[in-house]
Amino acid sequence: MKREYNITVFSENNIGLLSRITLIFTRRKINIDSLTVSESAIRGIYKFTIVVHCTEDMVRKVVGQIDKVIDVLKAFYLTNEEMIYQEIALYKVPTEALYDSDQVEKIVRDSGARILEITREYTVIEKTGHKEETQALFDQLNQFRVMQFIRSGRVAITRDPIERISEYLRERDAFLMNMD
Amino acid sequence: MNKSPGKISGSEAVILSLIEEGVDTIFGYPGGAIMPIYDALYDYGSKIRHILTRHEQGAAHAAEGFAKITGRAGVCFATSGPGATNLMTGIADAMIDSVPMVCITGQVTSPLLGTDAFQESDVIGMSIPVTKWNFQITSPEEIPHAIAQAFFIAQTGRPGPVLLDITKDAQFGELNFEYKKCTKIRSYIPEIPVDPFKVKEAAELIDQSKKPLLLFGQGVIIAKAEDELRAFIEKTGIPAAWTLLGLSALPTKHPLNVGMLGMHGNYGPNIKTNDADLIIAVGMRFDDRVTGKVSDYARKAKIIHLDIDPAEINKIVKADVAILGDASKSLKMLTGNVKSNSHDEWVKEFREADQVEYEKVIRKDLYPTKPGLTMGEVVKMVSGKTKGEAILVTDVGQQQMIAARYFGFNHSRSCVTSGGLGTMGYGLPASMGAQIAAPGRTVVAMIGDGGFQMTIQELGTIAQNKLPVKIVLLNNHFLGMVRQWQQLFFEKRYSFTGLTNPDFITIAKGFGIPGIKVDNREDLDEAAQTMLDHRGPFLLEVTIEKEDNVFPMVPAGASVSEIMLEP
Numbered sequence: 001m002k003r004e005y006n007i008t009v010f011s012e013n014n015i016g017l018l019s020r021i022t023l024i025f026t027r028r029k030i031n032i033d034s035l036t037v038s039e040s041a042i043r044g045i046y047k048f049t050i051v052v053h054c055t056e057d058m059v060r061k062v063v064g065q066i067d068k069v070i071d072v073l074k075a076f077y078l079t080n081e082e083m084i085y086q087e088i089a090l091y092k093v094p095t096e097a098l099y100d101s102d103q104v105e106k107i108v109r110d111s112g113a114r115i116l117e118i119t120r121e122y123t124v125i126e127k128t129g130h131k132e133e134t135q136a137l138f139d140q141l142n143q144f145r146v147m148q149f150i151r152s153g154r155v156a157i158t159r160d161p162i163e164r165i166s167e168y169l170r171e172r173d174a175f176l177m178n179m180d
Numbered sequence: 181m182n183k184s185p186g187k188i189s190g191s192e193a194v195i196l197s198l199i200e201e202g203v204d205t206i207f208g209y210p211g212g213a214i215m216p217i218y219d220a221l222y223d224y225g226s227k228i229r230h231i232l233t234r235h236e237q238g239a240a241h242a243a244e245g246f247a248k249i250t251g252r253a254g255v256c257f258a259t260s261g262p263g264a265t266n267l268m269t270g271i272a273d274a275m276i277d278s279v280p281m282v283c284i285t286g287q288v289t290s291p292l293l294g295t296d297a298f299q300e301s302d303v304i305g306m307s308i309p310v311t312k313w314n315f316q317i318t319s320p321e322e323i324p325h326a327i328a329q330a331f332f333i334a335q336t337g338r339p340g341p342v343l344l345d346i347t348k349d350a351q352f353g354e355l356n357f358e359y360k361k362c363t364k365i366r367s368y369i370p371e372i373p374v375d376p377f378k379v380k381e382a383a384e385l386i387d388q389s390k391k392p393l394l395l396f397g398q399g400v401i402i403a404k405a406e407d408e409l410r411a412f413i414e415k416t417g418i419p420a421a422w423t424l425l426g427l428s429a430l431p432t433k434h435p436l437n438v439g440m441l442g443m444h445g446n447y448g449p450n451i452k453t454n455d456a457d458l459i460i461a462v463g464m465r466f467d468d469r470v471t472g473k474v475s476d477y478a479r480k481a482k483i484i485h486l487d488i489d490p491a492e493i494n495k496i497v498k499a500d501v502a503i504l505g506d507a508s509k510s511l512k513m514l515t516g517n518v519k520s521n522s523h524d525e526w527v528k529e530f531r532e533a534d535q536v537e538y539e540k541v542i543r544k545d546l547y548p549t550k551p552g553l554t555m556g557e558v559v560k561m562v563s564g565k566t567k568g569e570a571i572l573v574t575d576v577g578q579q580q581m582i583a584a585r586y587f588g589f590n591h592s593r594s595c596v597t598s599g600g601l602g603t604m605g606y607g608l609p610a611s612m613g614a615q616i617a618a619p620g621r622t623v624v625a626m627i628g629d630g631g632f633q634m635t636i637q638e639l640g641t642i643a644q645n646k647l648p649v650k651i652v653l654l655n656n657h658f659l660g661m662v663r664q665w666q667q668l669f670f671e672k673r674y675s676f677t678g679l680t681n682p683d684f685i686t687i688a689k690g691f692g693i694p695g696i697k698v699d700n701r702e703d704l705d706e707a708a709q710t711m712l713d714h715r716g717p718f719l720l721e722v723t724i725e726k727e728d729n730v731f732p733m734v735p736a737g738a739s740v741s742e743i744m745l746e747p
Contacts, residue, residue: 061495
């Protein structure tokens with residue numbers, strides 16, 4: 001059965017690594033629905049959050065192949081239920097729309113969004129949430145014409161009390177010590 | 181070139197780093213972007229032998245042949261652009277067959293990167309999917325560490341090819357040279373220690389099994405686990421079958437060696453896979469050419485899978501017990517945990533299957549009654565005369581399968597063949613690497629007329645370096661394996677598989693290599709003897725019956741139980 005999986009990859013910060021990882025998906029003709037990369041809590045170690053829609057068998061094999069990439073420290077996958085995740089969306093609407101009625105203000109208030117900037121021409125609204133939520137806000141705001149819209153890739157953290165990579169690095173350091 | 185005091189050029193650092201890694205042979209082809217490295221190499225002729233191939237693909241395959249015989253990384257050089265792209269087939273071949281290789285390519289000077297400069301191509305980008313690791317060097321200081329990492333990565337864990345792309349300014353630039361071998365990389369664990377609990381679990385299954393079958397692949401050779409494999413099967417009495425790349429890891433005549441798996445493997449190990457109640461897979465990856473239809477594969481068997489690469493576990497066939505780690509260690513631990521046993525009745529079933537195969541296939545292949553020569557009788561002749569002591573190098577196709585079936589081996593690391601990628605044109609250049617790696621041994625290259633013409637220019641390399649390779653050209657004037665499939669599965673519609681061939685003996689003579697052409701059976705023995713007695717390279721061309729086929733055969737997509745013994 002196909003479903004959504006969140007793949008987390010911890011890696012070194014090396015040129016070409018993103019390409020090496022995405023090619024593993026390309027090779028099996030799997031579409032990447034969302035991809036976010038940035039530095040993790042540990043300096044120099046980067047964290048990828050990759051969202052794909054596929055079978056568990058497939059995601060397991062893909063993660064196994066990502067995990068053996070030389071510059072990858074650790075890769076694992078979890079379902080949406082096992083993670084807390086968010087996306088951020090920015091909406092640019094004509095400032096006029098705020099003058100014409102209190103509708104926009106009401107929508108912003110009800111959806112838990114916030115206003116980042118107001119100019120004479122436009123107002124930028126920000127909302128974080130799941131894709132369905134940011135999409136619902138888009139649909140509502142679009143009654144007043146959304147001039148520009150952008151949604152980020154997903155970021156996700158596990159429901160574990162610990163950061164897996166710290167634990168993993170500890171194990172690995174111990175292992176590498178033993179190799180000497 | 182003038183150098184600053186205490187400093188050396190990046191190019192010289194490349195050569196010195198290779199020497200630090202124990203490299204004594206490089207296969208390569210110079211060109212604009214790698215000229216500084218070639219210039220530096222000029223001063224180290226006494227320490228490093230450079231073999232100038234006639235095409236970069238030849239350099240890559242030669243490096244593979246060298247690596248397969250020595251177990252050390254083969255090294256090749258090529259220039260940027262077309263030099264590097266020509267290496268790619270060899271790199272892809274090494275990747276899928278886990279061959280350690282370090283490729284060094286020249287690159288345009290770093291300010292020109294990305295500008296479509298002359299002979300620029302994105303070598304890093306295009307080699308990502310076919311390398312275990314690659315890295316672009318743009319400053320001379322990076323050279324020693326990158327080369328140290330390259331050798332560590334290529335030769336440890338599951339081996340594979342790595343590529344270093346070095347810009348011309350990094351080659352010209354200067355550095356204070358200091359070399360330190362790489363022994364660890366934080367993000368890379370080459371092998372996981374064997375889990376003793378998994379070994380115990382596997383040992384229990386082995387002790388309980390009535391019909392166990394061991395399948396072994398190249399992992400046994402890479403891990404140098406030949407003795408451990410032998411000790412394990414001899415203690416347990418378990419019959420063992422090799423994959424194409426496992427060939428020679430166990431002597432052909434070992435009483436528990438039941439032959440080759442796969443599409444053109446032996447009858448016994450294929451059909452018995454579906455009778456076995458336990459499969460012990462060692463250093464093999466359940467390639468589709470081995471399993472046939474996976475849903476009908478090893479239906480009655482529990483699976484124990486020993487492999488160094490965690491990504492291979494459950495990739496194709498689900499393992500009941502997986503033992504990760506180095507095969508020599510895991511096999512040794514397994515042997516210590518199992519009871520002594522014998523499976524004489526079960527082994528007898530394989531020998532009975534051998535009889536069936538002999539009557540239906542082998543007799544016709546080896547003792548043909550029709551006038552046309554068969555590939556099988558040629559392989560048998562050469563194998564018989566070399567008594568299992570020779571190194572066999574094959575190309576790809578019918579001759580490869582026939583050679584794999586009928587060539588005998590006494591020693592491990594005696595077979596060099598392109599398994600995963602099935603690269604036609606592999607045989608001749610790979611034989612050069614094998615011969616250089618084992619100068620004292622007879623190297624026999626079995627090649628078909630199709631594959632021979634893909635890399636025939638390497639006859640020049642063989643002649644120039646006086647490599648005494650014995651080339652056996654099995655000429656049926658066809659792309660034989662494709663023709664066989666057309667005959668069996670495409671209603672004999674021989675679409676573009678016929679070849680009008682040149683006079684190969686004259687071509688070889690043009691390169692300074694003597695040869696004999698054999699058209700009749702009665703001339704074969706003497707010609708083969710002449711070839712083997714000759715001190716230098718030699719071409720033995722044998723005209724083969726046009727429609728000589730390879731059997732048995734598991735048709736593509738069929739179950740191993742559906743193996744065909746005849747058309």
